[in-house]
Amino acid sequence: MSILKFHCRLLRCVSRCFTATTICYPATIHDYTKVEDPQTEYNNKKRTIILDLDETLVHSTTQLPGVRYDFMVMVKMEREIMPIFVVKRPGVTEFLERLGENYNVIVFTAGLEDYASQVLDKLDKKGVISQRLYRDSCTEVNGKYVKDLSLVVGKDLGSALIVDDNPFAYSLHPENGVPIKAFVDDLRDQELLKISEFLGSCYVYEDMRDAVQDLLAN
Template sequence: MKKPQKPKSLNLCFFALPPSENPEKPTIFLDLDETLIHSSADLPSKPFDFVVRPKIEGETMDFYVIKRPGVDEFLDFLSKKFEIVIFTAGLREYASLVLDNLDKNRVINHRLYRDSCRELDGKYVKDLAQMGRDLWKVAIIDDNPNSFSFQPENAIQIKPFIDDLQDNELSKLIRFFDACDGVKDIRDAVKLFAHDNLQQDLLD
């Protein structure tokens, strides 16, 4: 009598995101804290936009949130041309409440939190290769270079936002993405943006 054969092991790859509803659209991954907003557990000296009260490890905490200037227009602009994914190293309990307030028009397609990051040497890395998207159609915008250390060629490092209400970084990005519309490999456009930014910093 033949012994029953063991089933062949399947080499399955599980992605953090479901398949794109519109594969023709490139995907923009956006960080949250210090990229789109700034939040603090202390009452800020400048006006804030809203408060969230997550329960973290059984304790309810207050976070006062200031939106980066132009964030509403930025998200609305991106939604017309891109799939928008928020990818934050923040805890889900906190970040989900911030996004509920920030995304009033529901233009964000997906949300990823700390549990979708990879931990490396105590730092949280956002591995775009595990998202189920072609890397030539992907860009990530983040203030922390550790976050995109696996795919730096896909990254636009934005200046951190704290409370400068004259900040215009998101307006710059609108002009950039508008100008690079139709670029085949978004990484080429990202490289050009980084070069132009470096030249501008040298002139300032």
């Protein structure tokens, strides 16, 4: 097997399926209620934020990236071990720590466990992430990987949001999706800061899907 073919096969294994297709959010307006007093008993219940991994928190590549990489993991592929170079999105450490103060933080990735678990071990040194779901937990739709949020929160979908650069990944629950620009190697990227500020305001909503509607309307 040539090196080029080997690299291509490895990339298909460690990368989740991405599509540039724009998801049209439903026009139906739900009767969600905005909480006037953010200190109510319901509002103090800890909510859940589900995070994608690749191109949301980090960018990984089998070749040396154009910028300095933060760490490297080794992934076994057909009797050989290949290096994967990982670039952390700017502010990701602070982002995770801030989320952990108020939310249950879960990572749901379409990446394979062998790869993604190593990345998360290095990324989450303080143990903020309470649960990890990998490709084997995804639902395959037309050959693409979709994340079913009910596996995480059951029927209580109003208590959870997912941050993902790929809208198709949360197409089963589009009202729960917080879109984020895909990260590759822009070390001036400020997307996590913006998302952190948005998520910090979600506690004024009884149903966090209403917060997403307000975000997309602005």
